[in-house]
Amino acid sequence: MESSALRLWNWIAGILIALVFGSLCTLVFLKLSVDWDWSKPLQPEYRQILLRGWGCTLLLSLGGLVGSLLVGLLLMLGQRSPLRAVNLTCRMFLEFVRDTPLLVQLLVGYYVIFGPLMSRTLEGFGWDEKLLIGILLLSIFEGAYLGEILRGGVESIPKTQWESARAVGFNRSQIYRHVIFPQALRRVLPAVAGQFVSLIKDSSLLSVIGVQEFAYQAKVYTSMTYGGLEAYVPLAVGYLVLTAPVAFLAHRLERRFRDET
Amino acid sequence: MKLEISGLTKRYGTQAALDALDLHVTGGRVLVLVGPSGGGKSTLLRVLGGLEKADEGRVLIRGKELPSNESELLAYRRAHGFLFQQFNLFPHLNALRNLTLPLEEVHGMTPAQAKETAEAALHRFGLLAHAHKRPSQLSGGQQQRVGIARAVAAKPEVLFLDEPTSALDPEMTAEVLELIQELAESGQRIVLSTHEMGFARAVGDMVAFLAAGKVVEAATPAKWFEQPESEQGRKFLSRVLRYG
Numbered sequence: 001m002e003s004s005a006l007r008l009w010n011w012i013a014g015i016l017i018a019l020v021f022g023s024l025c026t027l028v029f030l031k032l033s034v035d036w037d038w039s040k041p042l043q044p045e046y047r048q049i050l051l052r053g054w055g056c057t058l059l060l061s062l063g064g065l066v067g068s069l070l071v072g073l074l075l076m077l078g079q080r081s082p083l084r085a086v087n088l089t090c091r092m093f094l095e096f097v098r099d100t101p102l103l104v105q106l107l108v109g110y111y112v113i114f115g116p117l118m119s120r121t122l123e124g125f126g127w128d129e130k131l132l133i134g135i136l137l138l139s140i141f142e143g144a145y146l147g148e149i150l151r152g153g154v155e156s157i158p159k160t161q162w163e164s165a166r167a168v169g170f171n172r173s174q175i176y177r178h179v180i181f182p183q184a185l186r187r188v189l190p191a192v193a194g195q196f197v198s199l200i201k202d203s204s205l206l207s208v209i210g211v212q213e214f215a216y217q218a219k220v221y222t223s224m225t226y227g228g229l230e231a232y233v234p235l236a237v238g239y240l241v242l243t244a245p246v247a248f249l250a251h252r253l254e255r256r257f258r259d260e261t
Numbered sequence: 262m263k264l265e266i267s268g269l270t271k272r273y274g275t276q277a278a279l280d281a282l283d284l285h286v287t288g289g290r291v292l293v294l295v296g297p298s299g300g301g302k303s304t305l306l307r308v309l310g311g312l313e314k315a316d317e318g319r320v321l322i323r324g325k326e327l328p329s330n331e332s333e334l335l336a337y338r339r340a341h342g343f344l345f346q347q348f349n350l351f352p353h354l355n356a357l358r359n360l361t362l363p364l365e366e367v368h369g370m371t372p373a374q375a376k377e378t379a380e381a382a383l384h385r386f387g388l389l390a391h392a393h394k395r396p397s398q399l400s401g402g403q404q405q406r407v408g409i410a411r412a413v414a415a416k417p418e419v420l421f422l423d424e425p426t427s428a429l430d431p432e433m434t435a436e437v438l439e440l441i442q443e444l445a446e447s448g449q450r451i452v453l454s455t456h457e458m459g460f461a462r463a464v465g466d467m468v469a470f471l472a473a474g475k476v477v478e479a480a481t482p483a484k485w486f487e488q489p490e491s492e493q494g495r496k497f498l499s500r501v502l503r504y505g
Contacts, residue, residue, distance in 0.1 A: 164349050167409065
């Protein structure tokens with residue numbers, strides 16, 4: 001097809017899609033808007049609830065990001081350990097965490113394991129124990145996925161790079177730091193970014209152990225205002241504000257790395 | 262270069278890559294390993310370069326015993342240079358950084374010293390114009406020359422080269438061989454394996470012919486290329502020199 005014809009058809013397709021999508025949205029919102037009350041979210045006392053929840057989710061996400069990276073790194077190194085006992089343990093732990101539901105891990109992890117173990121101590125310091133244990137549990141869950149992603153990345157670096165790095169006299173940690181990680185990171189970046197986006201969204205499950213994060217506060221808001229589902233629109237937007245920059249940044253970095261090599 | 266190897270054995274599974282190999286070299290600066298593929302040249306170089314541990318046997322290199330524990334081997338590798346057939350460079354770093362990184366991390370230079378040393382090494386081999394290119398932007402020959410520059414920048418006691426031109430086309434082979442010859446003439450101690458017989462003859466002070474994991478014979482190039490003593494050596498030479 002000629003390029004001018006292609007452009008014309010592209011326009012037609014674009015307009016058609018916009019029309020269909022637009023009328024669908026209008027239809028849905030017209031039907032819903034009868035019981036939706038948009039006056040409440042604008043009132044400060046109600047808006048506060050949602051904002052506080054968003055702030056909590058932001059903290060969970062940042063904490064989980066750092067935590068899961070640490071857990072992932074440890075699990076990756078553990079799986080590559082020359083000690084059979086260590087690498088088997090890591091392998092089994094990782095599989096167990098990845099193959100059981102997050103919901104179960106959160107409930108058992110909080111009420112059976114970490115709650116009785118550390119709640120008192122954490123509260124003694126005046127810290128929010130639910131938030132911290134929540135970050136810990138989230139880090140373990142997402143870290144297991146990262147551990148597998150990172151292992152794949154490290155193992156995708158050809159053996160010749162290890163050899164060359166040994167030949168110039170690097171020790172094991174220098175090889176990882178200067179030769180393997182920088183190259184592996186470029187390869188796993190899209191997968192890691194996807195995992196971080198999942199992490200941010202998975203944090204909404206922490207409401208089951210009573211962490212007052214964004215989704216939890218949306219429920220609180222709904223029950224306080226006897227509202228319909230209108231709190232879930234700002235909820236979606238609030239998560240988008242957190243996840244979109246991660247995705248955007250990952251794409252930018254990916255492009256930069258691609259230009260470099 | 263004094264080199265004494267006795268009873269060196271290296272097995273991969275049931276296959277003996279080196280089979281009770283003996284070699285005594287007393288003088289000269291450049292030792293060339295020749296012989297059929299699979300004869301043990303690479304394995305011997307990898308053991309001599311401290312990249313692989315032998316199963317049995319003893320190696321004295323310049324009067325010092327080749328270490329067998331990992332931390333001493335690391336120190337040993339840092340004192341010597343090693344170059345593979347290809348893929349020597351780190352693809353995420355430019356040529357200059359490929360040189361400066363080991364100088365800083367392994368040899369304890371400051372960034373300024375490392376840069377100066379690296380640039381001097383690149384300049385010496387006519388590579389300074391490529392300092393800021395990544396390996397993927399260099400030809401195979403240039404990559405190997407940068408690899409050699411990196412190995413030489415740290416002033417290695419001995420430079421080990423494992424078939425440094427086997428992955429290159431003839432033109433690039435020539436540019437790399439010229440560089441190695443220049444290094445040899447400047448006094449660098451070198452042990453290399455090669456299939457370039459003309460080069461082996463011109464540059465080597467000593468030639469060792471390896472087959473089936475043993476040194477079949479070792480002699481000066483003038484002697485070995487004219488009159489190899491072993492039947493195996495004669496056959497090998499007549500085969501490789503037929504079109505040479």
